[in-house]
Every structure is written in structure tokens, then in C-alpha cells.
Amino acid sequence: MTKNNYGIAEFSQASEQLEHIEMSDLYPLPAPYDKLEEQPGWQKIKDAVKQDYESSLDDTIAVGIPKPKTEAEAEKYVAAFLEGMRKLFTKENNWTFLQPLMLTMEHCAKCQTCNDACPIYEASGQKEIYRPTYRSEVLRRIFHKYLQPGGKFFNSLKHGDIELNWTTVARLAELSYRCTLCRRCAQTCPIGVDNGLVTHELRKLFSMELGIAAKEIHEKGSVLQLQVGSSTGMNPLVVKDNMEFIDEDTSERTGMDIKTPWDKEGADVLLLHNAGEIMAWPENPGAFAVLFEAAGISWTLSSDLVGYDAINYGLWYDDVQFARVALKHAQIAKKLKVKKIIMGECGHAHKALMVIADRIFTSEFNVPRESSMTFLEEIFNSGKIKFDPEKNDFPVTLHDPCNMVRLMGIVEPQRRILRALAPRFREMTPHGVHNYCCGGGSGFAIMSPYNFRDWRISVSGRKKMQQILNAFKDEPAEANKYVCAPCSNCKGQIRDMFEYYGVWEKSRINYGGLVELMVNAMVDVKEPYIEWGMH
Amino acid sequence: MNLLYVLSYLTIAVFILAIAKRFIKFAAMPAHLRWELYPVAHEGKKSVYGGSYFEDTDWWKEKLQQNKLNELTVMLPEIFLLQGIWEHNRKMWLWSFLMHHGVYWCAGMAGLSILYITLQFAGWGYSGVSSFVDLFIAVTGTIGLAAGTIGTLGMLGLRFFDAKMGRFNSFATYFNLFFLLAIFGIGFINLIAGVDIFRQTVGFFGALLGIGFSGYTPGVILFLTLAILFVLYLPFTHMTHFFTKYFTYHSVRWNDEPNLPGGKLEKHIGEYLQYKPTWSAKHIGADGKKNWAEVATSEVLKNDKK
Numbered sequence: 001m002t003k004n005n006y007g008i009a010e011f012s013q014a015s016e017q018l019e020h021i022e023m024s025d026l027y028p029l030p031a032p033y034d035k036l037e038e039q040p041g042w043q044k045i046k047d048a049v050k051q052d053y054e055s056s057l058d059d060t061i062a063v064g065i066p067k068p069k070t071e072a073e074a075e076k077y078v079a080a081f082l083e084g085m086r087k088l089f090t091k092e093n094n095w096t097f098l099q100p101l102m103l104t105m106e107h108c109a110k111c112q113t114c115n116d117a118c119p120i121y122e123a124s125g126q127k128e129i130y131r132p133t134y135r136s137e138v139l140r141r142i143f144h145k146y147l148q149p150g151g152k153f154f155n156s157l158k159h160g161d162i163e164l165n166w167t168t169v170a171r172l173a174e175l176s177y178r179c180t181l182c183r184r185c186a187q188t189c190p191i192g193v194d195n196g197l198v199t200h201e202l203r204k205l206f207s208m209e210l211g212i213a214a215k216e217i218h219e220k221g222s223v224l225q226l227q228v229g230s231s232t233g234m235n236p237l238v239v240k241d242n243m244e245f246i247d248e249d250t251s252e253r254t255g256m257d258i259k260t261p262w263d264k265e266g267a268d269v270l271l272l273h274n275a276g277e278i279m280a281w282p283e284n285p286g287a288f289a290v291l292f293e294a295a296g297i298s299w300t301l302s303s304d305l306v307g308y309d310a311i312n313y314g315l316w317y318d319d320v321q322f323a324r325v326a327l328k329h330a331q332i333a334k335k336l337k338v339k340k341i342i343m344g345e346c347g348h349a350h351k352a353l354m355v356i357a358d359r360i361f362t363s364e365f366n367v368p369r370e371s372s373m374t375f376l377e378e379i380f381n382s383g384k385i386k387f388d389p390e391k392n393d394f395p396v397t398l399h400d401p402c403n404m405v406r407l408m409g410i411v412e413p414q415r416r417i418l419r420a421l422a423p424r425f426r427e428m429t430p431h432g433v434h435n436y437c438c439g440g441g442s443g444f445a446i447m448s449p450y451n452f453r454d455w456r457i458s459v460s461g462r463k464k465m466q467q468i469l470n471a472f473k474d475e476p477a478e479a480n481k482y483v484c485a486p487c488s489n490c491k492g493q494i495r496d497m498f499e500y501y502g503v504w505e506k507s508r509i510n511y512g513g514l515v516e517l518m519v520n521a522m523v524d525v526k527e528p529y530i531e532w533g534m535h
Numbered sequence: 536m537n538l539l540y541v542l543s544y545l546t547i548a549v550f551i552l553a554i555a556k557r558f559i560k561f562a563a564m565p566a567h568l569r570w571e572l573y574p575v576a577h578e579g580k581k582s583v584y585g586g587s588y589f590e591d592t593d594w595w596k597e598k599l600q601q602n603k604l605n606e607l608t609v610m611l612p613e614i615f616l617l618q619g620i621w622e623h624n625r626k627m628w629l630w631s632f633l634m635h636h637g638v639y640w641c642a643g644m645a646g647l648s649i650l651y652i653t654l655q656f657a658g659w660g661y662s663g664v665s666s667f668v669d670l671f672i673a674v675t676g677t678i679g680l681a682a683g684t685i686g687t688l689g690m691l692g693l694r695f696f697d698a699k700m701g702r703f704n705s706f707a708t709y710f711n712l713f714f715l716l717a718i719f720g721i722g723f724i725n726l727i728a729g730v731d732i733f734r735q736t737v738g739f740f741g742a743l744l745g746i747g748f749s750g751y752t753p754g755v756i757l758f759l760t761l762a763i764l765f766v767l768y769l770p771f772t773h774m775t776h777f778f779t780k781y782f783t784y785h786s787v788r789w790n791d792e793p794n795l796p797g798g799k800l801e802k803h804i805g806e807y808l809q810y811k812p813t814w815s816a817k818h819i820g821a822d823g824k825k826n827w828a829e830v831a832t833s834e835v836l837k838n839d840k841k
Contacts, residue, residue: 007702007703008702008703080815083815084814084815087812087813087814091564091565091807091810092810092811092812092813093810093812093813093814095565095567095807095810095827096567096568097567097568097570098564098565098567099561099564099565099566099567099782099786099787100567100570100783100786100787102561102564103561103779103782103783103787106773106775106779107773107775107776107779107783108773109773109776110700110703110704110705110708111620111624111627111631111700112624112699112700112703113619113620113623113624113627114623115699116623117623128702133703137703157705157706158705158706158707159705159707160703160704160705160706183572186572186788187572188619188622188623189619190613190617190618190619190620191776191780191783192780192782192783192784192787192788193783194570194572194783194787194788197570207816208814208815208816208819209814209815209816210815210816211815211816211817211818218818223818226834319568320812320814320818320819320821320830320831321818323827323831324831324832324833327831327832340593354589355569355571356568356569356570358568358569358793358794359566359567359568359569359794359800359804360568360804360808360831361794361804362801362804362805362808363796363797363801366794366795366796366801368593368595370589370592370593370594371589371590373590374589374590374591374592375592378592405573405585406572406573406585407571407572407573408573408587408589409571409573409574409575409578409581409585409586409587409588409589409590409791410586410587410589410590411573411584411585411586411590412581412584412586412590413590432584432585433573433574433584433585434585
């Protein structure tokens with residue numbers, strides 16, 4: 001059942017695979033990435049895996065629910081799903097999103113205006129299941145048929161039919177991980193319906209009622225973070241050890257004496273990094289330390305459990321896990337008596353603590369939170385650090401992390417810095433609040449089970465890849481170029497895409513954060529801070 | 536006709552009650568977690584590029600400025616020009632624009648008819664003002680019926696022939712459009728057949744308000760009956776977006792109200808944290824006795840399946 005020859009009702013009809021993507025279906029990339037035969041292609045899911053795990057949606061697996069062994073087990077899943085749906089529409093269980101969810105469920109006009117805004121739908125060659133409206137319509141029909149008064153027959157006739165069975169539940173679990181929650185679709189809806197929210201709520205239902213979630217964001221994500229301190233697995237001792245190494249390395253590279261302050265009570269600023277930076281991109285926390293020290297900021301990191309990792313994966317799939325992490329962050333800031341928390345270069349951490357958590361904090365925990373983009377601009381404008389923009393004399397473009405830009409409205413501070421410090425800065429098209437997701441949003445960047453990495457690179461990240469290449473299309477292939485991506489998850493996705501396509505080798509495009517560019521332009525830092533090459 | 540009058544009174548009562556019930560349903564829901572989407576129209580100059588107060592240093596120390604007028608500059612083109620569809624679904628725009636304007640202008644005609652009757656009550660029945668209103672009833676009605684007929688026909692064509700839309704259509708999708716087409720179409724046929732549909736419509740409203748009227752033609756009775764039935768049906772459909780859009784925009788998309796210490800929002804949040812969730816996954820640790828605050832501050836358990 002492929003080639004878009006299915007509707008909504010077919011979603012609940014068991015088949016080997018509902019949708020399939022050929023490489024030739026994918027939205028074309030600019031040269032020299034336009035030759036399909038030169039692309040690595042996709043690994044196929046092994047038959048043994050298919051036998052044991054749910055894989056009937058499309059060519060990949062994100063969640064990997066074990067197939068039920070008996071009819072009774074399958075029915076248990078279905079009953080639990082329906083029970084979860086009921087809870088989703090009660091204020092006791094879902095006061096957090098009840099109003100926007102109900103508004104979305106009851107008012108979609110099915111006009112499909114949102115379709116073309118979705119980078120996954122577009123990049124996949126407009127595959128039916130990836131339409132922003134598809135999963136919402138499945139859920140909407142279940143909602144009307146099984147939860148609303150009026151009877152199944154009448155509601156099916158009125159709103160369209162669907163069967164709630166194991167196939168529907170299993171495919172919905174997977175389909176809730178084929179959307180990056182970038183909410184570009186919601187931006188286009190004239191009525192204000194938010195199909196991105198439906199993905200969020202579906203993930204919640206699966207996690208909070210059935211205990212089903214992508215392993216990387218739950219078990220190895222928020223659970224690990226709450227138990228060990230960080231989803232990277234670093235405990236407080238390890239993180240301090242790693243930062244000590246970063247301090248030494250940064251001091252050597254910059255000629256400055258850098259020593260990260262830990263647990264400094266009464267500091268003005270608690271800086272919260274995504275701990276992934278410390279592991280994968282140490283130059284980023286290093287650059288923050290250089291700038292903060294050079295500007296004379298009173299700052300600290302925290303070595304308390306959870307306090308050194310800004311991530312909050314609950315944002316994407318589970319309100320309780322989300323609240324647990326957010327409360328830990330707030331408690332730590334309170335304990336340290338800091339004046340404010342500064343969010344490092346991590347988009348989802350920005351949105352989690354500054355926006356979403358805002359309405360779970362009572363005054364005791366409501367410590368002011370500010371974006372590093374704003375704070376860095378303040379440092380830049382203070383005149384305490386001398387910069388020489390000519391040191392950044394290479395083409396630079398900016399990736400807008402969805403969480404920070406479209407979903408928080410932090411658009412200009414980073415641009416004002418780039419316009420001043422990167423003389424060859426140019427925008428992507430489109431950009432700002434209309435940007436495309438990197439393709440790694442909502443946890444995808446850290447998810448690589450089975451062949452999911454291939455899917456997120458080839459499909460969900462395709463529009464971003466195209467945008468990046470187009471931003472530099474007039475530059476010679478051999479010239480060094482820089483994608484400024486002030487977000488750890490986005491960097492992870494961009495790194496994986498660049499590796500997959502061999503972007504450094506073919507086009508000399510590098511990526512990194514904003515702080516690295518700032519330090520690179522510092523007059524007092526004699527050697528270039530940015531290291532060119534794939535890393 | 537008496538039956539139609541009874542139906543009309545009933546419709547007005549049901550419409551008001553159903554809309555009020557729906558409004559209260561959404562208004563009484565808890566203030567959800569923030570879920571805004573930029574541009575947020577009341578951000579003033581920043582809304583031009585989608586910026587927010589988060590761009591300001593120590594934003595919590597300043598009084599937040601909201602430019603409510605700016606919201607109107609977004610909402611009015613959205614309501615009257617269907618700006619969103621123009622930008623993102625151009626092939627639907629013309630038909631949707633005409634269909635919506637069919638409704639707007641016909642609603643305008645109804646409003647003017649009531650104004651005309653009111654003028655009669657006020658003793659201005661044969662004044663210049665009254666004649667002016669009479670003329671406007673004919674103009675708005677003609678525009679409404681013509682636009683509505685063409686628009687709904689176009690929308691039906693799209694729904695039938697556009698592959699993107701086809702698979703999502705339900706019985707209700709077609710029923711709603713055929714219903715609207717029947718109203719606009721019958722009204723329009725009356726009009727081009729030379730029937731004095733507007734005089735009869737004014738007479739109908741007059742009769743509802745106690746001024747006797749006779750002289751209905753069968754075509755206009757059908758038109759009025761269908762229109763009344765549509766008003767009765769409307770509050771129970773997704774077409775209530777004509778007013779719930781207030782919530783989708785003001786309560787969700789543009790709701791950037793921060794939870795400041797000591798504020799009203801904080802008081803509500805304190806209440807919501809007392810709700811007792813019953814989610815079943817073990818890692819949540821909800822038992823129906825612990826409230827949200829207790830669940831959120833409890834230790835995380837391993838991810839055992841339910």
C-alpha cells in the first residue's frame with residue numbers, strides 16, 4: 001500500500017508497510033549533492049527486526065514497540081491507548097495543554113493550507129503520512145468516534161471513519177516520531193489549529209499512559225539525567241574533570257587564564273550548558289568562559305545533579321518528566337542565590353526553562369531566565385572586549401533554531417552580533433521565524449535506532465541541507481565557510497548531515513556556535529579560535 | 536409561516552445558548568502552559584520580524600508593552616481578506632474569500648434588515664435614512680448571495696477534484712458546503728428571477744419583531760427556512776471557528792503573558808498543581824491521590840511499562 005494510494009481509514013488496516021520512499025522521490029538537493037548514485041542511501045531494516053518490532057508504517061523505526069505476542073496483549077495496548085486519550089481531555093491529567101488541544105481537535109477545516117509548510121512532507125516527495133494533517137486527522141477521527149457523544153456510527157459518518165486497533169495504535173506511536181515539532185505548519189493555519197501540538201500530545205499519551213517513548217529521549221534521556229545528572233551519563237565528578245580539561249585547552253588556545261567557576265554562591269549568573277557541548281563541542285563552553293571572563297561577569301556553573309545539563313527532553317514527550325527537570329534547574333539556581341540563569345546555546349533548553357516551565361513555577365522557584373543571545377549582545381555592546389571583524393573574513397550564514405526563534409521570538413540579538421562581527425554574513429532563505437528546522441528537532445538529533453539516522457538526514461533534514469548549500473552557492477567550493485548554529489541539537493543534526501554527504505570535503509562548510517565566532521574575532525586572542533575541518 | 540417563526544425564535548435561543556456554552560467551555564479551561572508562536576502581533580515594532588521581549592536584557596524588570604492595535608492590523612486582514620490562505624494556499628483563496636464574504640454580506644443584510652425594522656419602530660419608516668438602509672440591504676444582499684454561490688461552488692469543486700483535499704473530506708465536509716450552496720443558490724435564483732427577496736426578508740424580520748407581514752413567495756420561504764436551519768446547525772460544527780479563533784490566537788498563539796511572582800497567573804497555577812493526575816505509566820508515579828506538585832517533585836522511577 002504505497003505511492004500515496006491510501007487515505008485515512010487505511011491507516012488501521014494491517015499491511016506489511018503503509019508507505020515507502022524511493023531515493024528518487026526525495027526533494028532534489030543542489031549540485032554536487034544531486035547525484036543519487038553518489039549518496040550513501042539507506043540501510044534496510046532487517047527482517048529479524050521487522051518480525052519482532054512494529055515497523056509497518058514506513059521505511060524506518062524510531063520507537064520500536066515489541067509486537068504483541070497474543071491477541072489479548074494487543075487488546076491491552078488498544079484499551080490503554082483509549083484510556084490515555086480520555087485522560088488527555090481532562091483537566092486533572094492535562095491542564096497543561098487541554099485548551100490548545102481541544103481547540104485543535106474541534107476546529108480543523110481540513111483545508112490542507114499547512115501541508116507545504118512542513119519540511120518533512122515536502123522533502124519526502126509529499127508522502128501522505130507525513131502531511132501535518134494526517135496524524136491529526138487519524139487522532140481526530142478516533143476522538144470523535146470513540147470519545148464523543150452521539151454514537152460511533154453517526155460520528156464516523158460525520159467526521160470520517162477509522163478503526164482503533166493494534167495497527168492504528170502501533171503506527172500512531174511511530175508516526176508521532178516523524179514530526180520535529182517545529183510548528184511551521186501551525187504558523188500557516190488561518191484558524192489557529194496546531195497540528196504540531198497533536199504530535200506533542202500523542203507522544204505524551206504514549207509516554208504517560210503506556211510508558212512508551214523513544215529510548216534516547218526517555219530512558220537514556222530524562223531518566224538518566226534525573227538519576228545520574230546528565231543524559232550524557234556524566235556525573236558531577238566527570239563533568240568537573242572534563243571542564244578542567246576544557247579550561248586548560250582554552251587557556252592554551254587563547255593565551256588567557258581560564259578557570260571555570262563552580263557552585264559560586266551569590267554569583268550574578270548561573271550558566272546552563274547543554275552537557276552535550278562539553279562532550280562533543282568543548283570549544284563552545286570554552287568560548288563562553290573566555291567571553292564571560294574577559295567581560296568581567298560574575299558567573300558560575302553548578303555541579304549539582306542535573307544542574308550542569310540544561311537539556312529537558314520532557315519538553316518533547318512527557319509533562320511530568322519535563323516538570324521534574326525544570327524544577328531541579330530552578331531549585332539549583334535558588335540554592336546558589338544567583339540573580340539570573342543564562343541559557344547556553346541550546347534551543348530546546350531555552351524554550352523549556354524560559355517559556356514552558358514558566359507556568360509550573362510558583363514564586364519560590366521563579367528565578368529570572370535570560371537567553372545567551374541577549375546576554376552576549378550585552379557583552380558585545382558593553383565595549384569591555386575588543387573585536388576585529390576582519391578576523392572573521394569568511395562566508396557565514398545563520399541557522400535559526402526553531403525553539404529559540406519561531407517559538408520564543410529571539411531573532412535579532414544574534415543577528416546584530418553577526419552583522420557586526422562577520423562581514424560576509426548572509427541569511428538563508430527563508431529565515432528568522434519562518435526558518436526550516438534542522439531536521440533534528442524534538443529529539444531526532446540524538447535518535448539513531450536502526451536506520452532512523454538515515455531517515456532524519458535524508459528526509460527531515462533535507463530542506464535545511466538545501467538551505468545551507470544555497471546560502472553559499474556563489475562561493476567557491478574550496479573557500480572555508482561557516483554555519484552558525486547556536487543550538488546543540490541543531491549542531492548534532494548538521495554534523496550528521498555533513499558527515500553523511502561529505503560536505504566538508506566537497507564544499508568546505510564548517511559549523512559551530514555563535515560564541516566561537518565571537519572569540520575568533522577577539523583582538524586579545526591571537527590565534528584563530530575556529531578550527532576548520534569536520535569535527 | 537407561523538411554524539417558521541417558532542423555528543426562528545427557537546434557533547435564536549439555541550444559537551445564543553450553544554455559542555455561550557462553547558465560549559464558556561473554552562474560557563473556563565485552565566491557563567495552559569505557554570505555547571506561543573511568533574510573530575506575536577502585540578509585540579509592537581518587534582512583531583515586524585517576529586521578535587519578543589525575550590530579546591531584552593533583564594526583561595522581567597520592565598513593564599511589558601503590548602500594542603493591542605497591532606493585533607487588529609493582523610486580525611482584520613485575516614478575517615476580511617483571508618490573509619493566511621492568500622499566503623499559503625493561493626488556489627483556495629478566491630473561492631474561500633467569496634464563500635466567507637457571502638456569509639459576511641448576508642449577515643450584514645440581516646443586520647441591516649433589523650436596523651430597518653428598528654427605524655420603523657422609531658417612526659423613521661419613510662425617512663431618507665430608512666431609504667438609504669433599504670438600498671444598502673439590496674446591495675449587501677446581492678453581493679452576499681452572488682459571492683456565496685460562486686464561492687461555495689468553487690469550494691465544492693476543490694473538495695471534489697483536488698487530490699490533496701479529497702482523502703480528508705467526510706460526509707460533514709460535503710454536507711456543510713451543499714447546505715451553504717443551497718441557501719446562497721436559492722437566494723440567488725430568487726434574485727435573478729426578479730423575486731423581491733430583500734423586501735420579504737425585511738418583512739420576515741419585522742414579523743419576528745411583531746410587525747405583521749404577508750406576501751411570502753415559496754422560493755423565499757425555502758431560502759429563509761434553510762438559512763434558519765443553518766444558524767441552528769452552526770454552533771455544533773467546526774464553523775464555530777468564527778469566534779473560537781479568538782482563543783486560538785489570543786489564548787494560545789499570542790499568549791506570551793509571563794508568570795510573574797505574586798500575579799494572578801501564579802495563583803491559578805497554584806490551584807492547577809493541586810489537581811490529582813491518574814496517568815498509568817509507572818515512571819509517572821501517579822496514584823490519583825498525589826497532586827501534580829507531589830508527582831513532579833517525586834523521584835523518577837525506571838521506565839517500566841504499564
